Amino acid sequence: MLDKRDRLIRSASRVIHANGYAATTLALVAKDAAVPLGNVYYYFKSKEALAAAVIDDRVAELRTLFASAEEESDPVERLRVVVSAFEASAEIIVARGCPYGNLSQELDKRDDDLAARGRELFSVQLDWFTAQFRRLGAGRKAADAAAELLCAIQGACLVGLAFKDAALFKRRLRDISRRLGD
Amino acid sequence: MLDKRDRLIRSASRVIHANGYAATTLALVAKDAAVPLGNVYYYFKSKEALAAAVIDDRVAELRTLFASAEEESDPVERLRVVVSAFEASAEIIVARGCPYGNLSQELDKRDDDLAARGRELFSVQLDWFTAQFRRLGAGRKAADAAAELLCAIQGACLVGLAFKDAALFKRRLRDISRRLGD
Amino acid sequence: MLDKRDRLIRSASRVIHANGYAATTLALVAKDAAVPLGNVYYYFKSKEALAAAVIDDRVAELRTLFASAEEESDPVERLRVVVSAFEASAEIIVARGCPYGNLSQELDKRDDDLAARGRELFSVQLDWFTAQFRRLGAGRKAADAAAELLCAIQGACLVGLAFKDAALFKRRLRDISRRLGD
Amino acid sequence: MLDKRDRLIRSASRVIHANGYAATTLALVAKDAAVPLGNVYYYFKSKEALAAAVIDDRVAELRTLFASAEEESDPVERLRVVVSAFEASAEIIVARGCPYGNLSQELDKRDDDLAARGRELFSVQLDWFTAQFRRLGAGRKAADAAAELLCAIQGACLVGLAFKDAALFKRRLRDISRRLGD
DNA sequence: AATGAATGAGATTTCATTCAT
């Protein structure tokens, strides 16, 4: 069994993904993690701090994905690995939304530094995508190509979620994957 | 001066756009509309009912936009009118997010009928886009082309918001607009 | 159509009988009477005043019943007319409770003069019952016999209501009626 | 000092007895129990849940009374113990009403399951009374005799309350007690 | 470190009553 801190992050991640940050109560998270409510504050000084840890966890998840994609040498193949990873999560994304996009959007409205942390969920992707396009010789257009890819993926998540349509979502991702070769 | 009911919808729309539905309190809305809190309940039986009115308002806004786009006869031009309308709102979208996508996504996690109402914000767009592509002779691919367009716009909104980058947002929309001709 | 004042009393009587006084809202009464809410205050200066009018109405109803019972000359027959009247209302009493006992009990907890008015619902019965027993030569035991009768009727109402059992209720009332002859 | 949960039930019982359920506010109960209002919700998830606990408490009280009555072997004596217990509470019943009948009647108008819970206050009495009459050889008339007894007691409570007349109340109960021997 | 309990600010909602016309 994971230690309490990790269990809390894991549970918070699940509950936030399912309900959104504002609708998530610490009581729910504590119960899901089988940790007494009062104890949450031993590990995290506030609800915000717990959310920050969730973001860190997701960023780490993305970095792990990128690392595994780097086993490919061709940047196009690397990007396709990432797109495939989204496709592999189609069911959950279509049911609950994108764990990166959802949270980034919701936290964006705050003036905390949680808002800034939320943006990392996108910037870490944008940066890595940019690096790949640069290796493809895109030069100064690399950043733009990266933004286009991020937009395409996130748009598919949002629309797939609204219509709960995994088939549509996958079709869109395959299309994105195909065009990466152009 | 608008009548109170309209002022409440207008204020709720603003506040929800700025804060999200969950973080919106009726006290805030009432204050923004200069209406005493208790009076809100004379016009709307619940917070949810007010949100439903906001959604209706936004759907009407979209229909108005579509009606004006229909002054063009060429479907491609019509679609470009719509894309341009998003472009024209770049500053606010980049600051607060897309008023349709944001709300649709947040409400999607509920099991109310507010969730269903939220989805209308997308389906009304998808339907109209589909009709245009059909007139272009897209046949059974019309729905898919419509979904692609919706994804592209929404993706741009989400990423534009995260990076508060109106230039990026506009670039993306112009690109979308250009490709509509292909 | 009754005039508004009477319609309000009639509706208030119905709604109070169905929901109890505390759970009755003037909005409900106004709607039931098809009278605009604001207008209620033209006819009654407060919710309490409306309830007082309802009590007056019910007291009048009882007096009418007594008057009709007085067409009989035998006091025992007179009392049996009254008991039969309760029996005739078995269905509604078993569904909603006794319109006299319910209200008397609920209002009893106040320190208004509504409490005193509520008690009239019982005292008017007690007085008339006492008068009949006195004519039967019960002498100073007349008051006690009257109280016993009132207790018996009200007990049957309360228990009939709790178990929603009209048959039980009627059996009890017939038993009471029979014993009146002893 | 009782623990808080018990204090809350005790206070709620008192306040509900004094004011009725609808007119009881949790603020009043909390103050009476010397518990901060917000803390009430740590022990009971809603006002209804607190009322349900009050009912449980009263049902338990009745069962304790029945258990002590069962120290007598003669069913008639047992029933007289119960009637005496009501008589011993004459002052409070005449001031506030019967804690079982009042609540049962008020809750009866709801469509919650609180209504059903309220009915238990009577059914637990009816069942035990029936068992005693059955031991007396009443056969299938046992249930009817039990209902008659319950009606008699409750009628006395209701009328005793309306006239705030403890002497009348006691006279009625003694009469009931005497007739149990017939 | 751990935890059940406590706290209080604030959110939604209700409603008798009053106001303006």
Added chain:
DNA sequence: GATGAATGAAATCTCATTCAT
């Protein structure tokens, strides 16, 4: 007389956070 609208006090309930042990 009539009425739609307004008002504000108060009720129920929620929850992040803190406390006492």
